[in-house]
Amino acid sequence: MYPRSFKDSNGDGEGDLAGVISQLDYVKALGVDAIWLSPFYTSPNNDGGYDVANPRDVDPRFGSISDAEALIEATHARGLRIIVDIVPNHFSTEHQWFKEAINSLPGSKARNRFHFYDGRGANGEIPPNNWCSIFGGSAWTRIKELDGTAGQWYLHLFDSTQADLNWENNEVRLDFEKTLRFWLDKGVDGFRIDVAHGLVKEEILTDHRDPEGLTRALRLDVSDMSRVDRESLLSDVPFFDREGVHEIYRHWRKIFDSYPGQRMSVAEAWVHPSSRATRYVRSDELHQIFNFDFLIAEWDADFLKTAINKTLREVSAVDAPATWVLCNHDSPRLVTRLGGGEQGRRKARAMALLTHALPGGIYIFQGEELGLEDAAIPDERRQDPVFFRTHGADKGRDGARVPIPWSAGLPHFGFTSGEPWLPMPAAWESLAVSSQDTSDSYLALYRKSIAMRRDLFNTHSNTSKDDTSKDDTPKDDTPKDDTPKDDTPKDDTPKDDTPKDDVPKELEISWIETPHGVLAFRRGDHFILYSNVTDNELDIALSEADSDFAQVLASSPEARVQGNAVHLPAHSTLWLSRTKFTS
Numbered sequence: 290m291y292p293r294s295f296k297d298s299n300g301d302g303e304g305d306l307a308g309v310i311s312q313l314d315y316v317k318a319l320g321v322d323a324i325w326l327s328p329f330y331t332s333p334n335n336d337g338g339y340d341v342a343n344p345r346d347v348d349p350r351f352g353s354i355s356d357a358e359a360l361i362e363a364t365h366a367r368g369l370r371i372i373v374d375i376v377p378n379h380f381s382t383e384h385q386w387f388k389e390a391i392n393s394l395p396g397s398k399a400r401n402r403f404h405f406y407d408g409r410g411a412n413g414e415i416p417p418n419n420w421c422s423i424f425g426g427s428a429w430t431r432i433k434e435l436d437g438t439a440g441q442w443y444l445h446l447f448d449s450t451q452a453d454l455n456w457e458n459n460e461v462r463l464d465f466e467k468t469l470r471f472w473l474d475k476g477v478d479g480f481r482i483d484v485a486h487g488l489v490k491e492e493i494l495t496d497h498r499d500p501e502g503l504t505r506a507l508r509l510d511v512s513d514m515s516r517v518d519r520e521s522l523l524s525d526v527p528f529f530d531r532e533g534v535h536e537i538y539r540h541w542r543k544i545f546d547s548y549p550g551q552r553m554s555v556a557e558a559w560v561h562p563s564s565r566a567t568r569y570v571r572s573d574e575l576h577q578i579f580n581f582d583f584l585i586a587e588w589d590a591d592f593l594k595t596a597i598n599k600t601l602r603e604v605s606a607v608d609a610p611a612t613w614v615l616c617n618h619d620s621p622r623l624v625t626r627l628g629g630g631e632q633g634r635r636k637a638r639a640m641a642l643l644t645h646a647l648p649g650g651i652y653i654f655q656g657e658e659l660g661l662e663d664a665a666i667p668d669e670r671r672q673d674p675v676f677f678r679t680h681g682a683d684k685g686r687d688g689a690r691v692p693i694p695w696s697a698g699l700p701h702f703g704f705t706s707g708e709p710w711l712p713m714p715a716a717w718e719s720l721a722v723s724s725q726d727t728s729d730s731y732l733a734l735y736r737k738s739i740a741m742r743r744d745l746f747n748t749h750s751n752t753s754k755d756d757t758s759k760d761d762t763p764k765d766d767t768p769k770d771d772t773p774k775d776d777t778p779k780d781d782t783p784k785d786d787t788p789k790d791d792v793p794k795e796l797e798i799s800w801i802e803t804p805h806g807v808l809a810f811r812r813g814d815h816f817i818l819y820s821n822v823t824d825n826e827l828d829i830a831l832s833e834a835d836s837d838f839a840q841v842l843a844s845s846p847e848a849r850v851q852g853n854a855v856h857l858p859a860h861s862t863l864w865l866s867r868t869k870f871t872s
């Protein structure tokens with residue numbers, strides 16, 4: 290949840306915690322287990338609240354501490370869990386510590402909580418190193434000293450109002466421990482850790498060989514860089530994924546474990562190569578790490594299959610659950626990424642059903658379940674610092690952060706009685722929650738797949754560790770007749786790429802041989818999925834052994850079991866099961 294855009298309760302045009310409470314029944318009906326809210330703490334809001342000025346209080350735009358307490362209680366009352374954000378890489382320059390720092394002398398205790406250094410050059414006019422901000426421009430800003438002269442520089446990997454904290458300073462460590470305990474004591478079930486890979490910096494006074502290249506390599510929307518260049522730059526980033534972060538998370542894990550009720554943590558950590566992600570979820574560290582492979586994925590069978598195999602293989606090594614993310618508040622919405630319009634929506638429905646059948650946890654970004662697209666925002670209404678720091682070259686993330694349309698027919702679709710902080714497209718009338726009360730809507734598909742996912746994969750005994758000995762499913766089964774009815778070339782990739790050896794049985798999927806462009810796998814002996822990722826309609830024969838499988842869910846109405854074959858229109862996913870499910 291991006292609370293600023295979820296639901297406004299007081300008519301100021303911005304969502305708030307009372308608004309979230311008012312829509313918890315909607316969230317519950319979606320079928321999810323938990324909500325994660327992006328920051329609602331005291332903040333000047335230069336970066337959507339990720340510029341925290343007081344992590345142990347609620348910003349008035351969102352409400353008050355008692356609203357947060359009421360939200361935690363209301364969430365639990367519905368059998369849902371609640372995860373909040375923690376932002377340990379930086380504080381807002383409005384944080385009391387930063388104010389103290391600029392009102393203190395170079396070398397003081399107050400400055401040591403951040404990364405303050407003298408500049409280079411005759412008058413200190415050159416920043417301490419050449420690093421670039423991920424949001425554009427330099428990663429350093431120079432302050433004025435108390436006597437009015439140009440003074441030291443402070444590091445900010447993001448906006449200049451987000452000063453990076455110095456994690457070698459024990460006060461910083463203790464303060465975050467205090468914040469974790471503050472929210473754990475209030476009853477939150479876990480934390481999403483912002484920039485979890487960024488806390489420890491190395492070689493801070495050394496120039497990088499290619500700082501602009503590195504920033505571009507870190508950005509997912511830059512595509513004009515060769516893979517080799519990108520990988521070389523990302524393999525060693527002096528401010529990301531340093532060994533020292535793990536000691537911090539080992540300590541945090543002890544704190545989480547000291548509380549009752551299985552408190553959890555999920556890391557936002559972009560690391561390279563992706564196999565390094567598993568280091569964050571070792572048994573004495575964090576519980577989950579976002580896997581962003583699907584966040585950048587096109588609707589492309591080879592890419593998706595590789596990503597699935599790689600992810601399951603990697604997490605199995607540390608016995609952590611896989612996670613899957615199709616979009617979030619930092620990235621284009623799924624429908625938009627897949628081309629937009631009806632075609633984009635069709636692909637997105639198929640990709641969502643593929644994702645929802647995978648082992649592990651699914652993170653759904655508010656509005657994804659409605660099939661929303663990025664909204665066009667006039668430049669004068671944009672708010673993302675990325676837009677300003679790149680002088681408009683990068684439009685930023687506002688398009689994905691537009692408020693949720695609740696009720697067709699109401700002004701601003703019932704999001705607010707005031708003026709929404711970002712304009713909402715008139716065309717969203719048909720995508721509003723109230724317009725999706727039909728069994729074939731995008732929302733209905735999400736509700737069904739989430740409910741079925743729970744039934745199919747959590748309650749069936751053959752997905753539990755104890756029962757795996759009984760699983761005699763052939764792992765590389767070939768349907769008797771899988772000849773496509775068209776002339777689509779056959780997949781010539783090695784057939785035995787099912788992640789077997791290292792994957793715990795309950796995570797296991799076994800691929801079924803298919804024509805190129807089609808993904809098919811089984812989970813246990815009761816579930817089969819087919820995704821047609823091609824532009825062609827296909828019919829694929831089911832093996833005799835699978836003849837008692839029936840369709841239980843389809844991303845498009847024309848996808849179905851027909852005789853002894855599955856009929857798959859272009860860009861569709863079909864779920865089959867041996868067990869009968871009503872939808």
Ligand code: NOJ
Binds near residue numbers: 337447619
């Ligand atoms: C990741 C957050 O998701 C994003 O919104 C924010 O701008 C950066 N971290 C910096 O905190």
